[in-house]
Every structure is written in structure tokens, then in C-alpha cells.
Amino acid sequence: MLVFPNAKINIGLNIVEKRADGYHNIESCFYPVGWSDALEITLDEKFSFQSDGIAIPGNASDNLCTKAYQMIAADYPLPPVKIHLLKSIPIGAGLGGGSADAAFAIKALNQHFNLEISFKKQLDYARRLGSDCAFFIPNKPAYCFQKGDVFEDIDLNLKGKWIVLINPGLHISTVEAYSGIVPKRSVDDLRTVLKEPIENWKYKVKNDFEATLFPKYPLLEEIKKALYNQGALYAAMSGSGSTLFGIFDVEKDLTKHFADFTVWQGLLD
Template structure:
């Protein structure tokens, strides 16, 4: 079985408070984009996980895909499989690639073995793997809150818009990103702001991580400025970085503008 876990972007990201458990509550819109990894599941005599493409740090058995399989084996008598991941979505890039891989593993195993796990239960499994994982079960635009693992539907469609994502290869861990932010309640409701035309987002829809990370990594600020210079209706850092994205009203080929970066571009759905 072959599936293609996709990335997401954050449109707006407000860090509203630090929780007693050490995590932070956020408010953001998660929106899927079609920059994808590829995950193949095949029968095997013993369970194994392998990856190709972008190198993934750490022990393969600690990968979220492997953890997703092991999580389901606690409740289902699954036969052993081989998980083979072709990693294309940059790591530590604010795109949720690892979370998507985990969620798609859950969904693929559910379908492949006919487990008939209801969607809400799949969401609950995903929450146990990581804060962003639950979003990728439904994989639709959503207003996300709490740790990023609670969400509501949002009336937002960017279908037909052109998006460019540029990643300069700077790995930013969540711990590094959160170390520099001051949690605060937002004065404006993000859902109200996102109901306005995209061209109006520039001055009001913010990512709270940008303030400190742009000071530390000035290249990120330069990329955002260049995306606006190239005609973006809206540009922002996604998640805790280091990917910058830009939304355009018409197709733009910007790969030659960022020759040393990982760039993905395409129409939004």
C-alpha cells in the first residue's frame, strides 16, 4: 500500500499561554498543502521501518511511523509489516511532515487491515503521538487551538491560489522556537481576520515565532521580504520555522529565485 503524507502551513499562529504541563496553548489555522512524502506498507516476517531521502535523525524505531504501528498493536492483533518512508518534506521546518507521516500510517493501517476504526478514535490515537498529528486525520483546513490538537472547521478556501514554500535548510526545534516567545492573548480573533481578503492579512495575521526567530536568523526575514517584493499577496513563516511561504493570485515560478533552498510550489486545493 502506498500513501502520500502531505505538509501543512500555519496561517497565523498566536501563542496564548503556557500550560501547567509545560506545553503552550496556541491559536492557528492549519491548511494542507501538497508537498508530500511517500510511505509504503508491505507484508514482512518481522516489523521494520526504513527511510530514504532526507536523513531523519535518531533511531528508526523511535520514528513516529513506527510508534503509530506499535500504538495500534496495543489494541489490534496486527501482522508484522515493513514501513518504507521516502522523506521529501524538510525536517524542523514548520510543515508538520513527521506528524503527517504518523497520521497517514494510522490511516493506512486502518484501511489496509480493515480495522474499521472510527474517525474520532483515529484522532484520539493521533493525539497520543504528537500535537499536530490529529489534524492530518481529517486533513482539511481547520482552526486549531489548545496544543494544536483540538480543532474546529473553518470557512476558508484558498483553492486556485498559487503557493510557494521556500526552506533554507535551517533546522529549528520546537524547544528553540518556544524559548524565545512571550505567551499572550491576542487582541483580535484569528477567525475574523481570516474572513477578510488575503491581501488584507499582511498587517494583521501574524506568526508569534517570527519576532524572535527573525532576529536570530536574519535570512528568514530576508526571504519573507523578497517574497513580498515578488508580488505575494501574503507571506509568513509556517509554524516554528524555518519554511517561509507566499500566496499569489497567479502562478509564479520562483525556484530560480531561491536556488540554494528547498522549494515547492503549486496550486492550493
């Protein structure tokens, strides 16, 4: 079985408070984008995980796809499989690629072997693997809160808008990103602001990580400004970085303009 785990962007990201368990409560809109990995699951004599494309740090046993298989196999009669991942979404880039791989593995195993795992239980499995994994089970625009693992539908439709994602190759760990953050509640309710015309977002829709990471990595702010200079209706950093994105009314080919970086561009659904 072959599936294509896609990335997501954060439209707005407010760090609300630090939790007793060490995590942070956030408020954000997660929106799927078409930048995808490829994940293939086939029957084999014993379980194995292997990957090609972008190198994934750590051992195969630590990969979230492996952990997804092991979780389900503990509850359901799964045969041994080979999981092969072709990694295209940059790692540690604020795009949720690893979380998407894990969530799509859950969905693919359920479908391929007719396990009839309920939607709620798939969400529960995903939440055990990571804060934003559960989003990729329904995989549709959502207002996400608490650790990012609780969400509700949001009336936001960007279908037909053109998006350009720029990854400059900087790896920013979650620990580093949060180290300069002072949590606080946003003045504006993100759900309300996102109902306004997209041209207004740049004045109200903020990613809290930008305030601390831009001074440390000026290149990130330069890329954001360049996206606006190219006509973006809205531009921001996704997640804790280092990928930035611009949303446009018309198709743009910015591969030459950002020739030194990894660029993905396409239509939003």
C-alpha cells in the same frame, strides 16, 4: 499500500499561554499543502521501518510511524509489516511532515487491514503521538487551538491560489523557538480576520515566532520580504520555522530566484 503524507502551513500562529504541563496553548489555522512524502506499507515476516530521501535523525524504533504501528497492534490483530518512508518534506521546518507520516500510517493501517477503527479513535491515537498529528486525520483546513491538537472547521477556501514554500535549511528546534516567546492573547480573532480579503492579512495575521526568530536569523525576514517583492498576497513563516511561504494569485516559478534553497510550489486545494 502506498500513501502520500502531505505537509501543512500555519496561517497565523498566536502563542496564547503556557500550560501547567509545559506545553503552550496556541491559536492557528492549519492548511494542507501538496508537498508530500511517500509511505508504503507491505506485509513482511517481521515488523521493520526504513527510510530513504532526507535523513531522519534517531533510531527506527523512535520514528512516529513505528510508534503508530505499535499503538494499533496493542489493540488490534495486526500482522507484521514493512514500513518504507521516502522522506521529502524537510525535517524541523514548521511543516508537520513527521506528524503527517504518523497520521497517514494510522489511516493506511486501518484501511489496509480493514480494522474499522472509528474516526474518533484515530484522532485519539494521533493525539498520543504529537500535538499536530490529529490534524492530518481529517486533513482539511481547520482552526486549531489548545496544544494544536483540538480543532474545528473553518470557512477558508484558497483553492486555485498558488503557493511557494522556501526552506533555507536552517534547523530551529521547538525549544529554541519557544525560548524567546512571551505568551499573550491576540487582539484580533484569527477566525474573523481570515474572512477578510487575503491582501489584508499581512497587517493582522501574525506568526508570533517571527518577532523573536527574525532578529536571530535575518535571512528569514529577507526571504519573507522577497516573497512580497515577487507579488505575494500574503507571506509568513510556518510554525516555528524555518520554512516561509507566499500565497499568490497567479502561478509563479521562483526556483531560480531562491536557487540556494529548497523550493516547493504548486496549487492549493
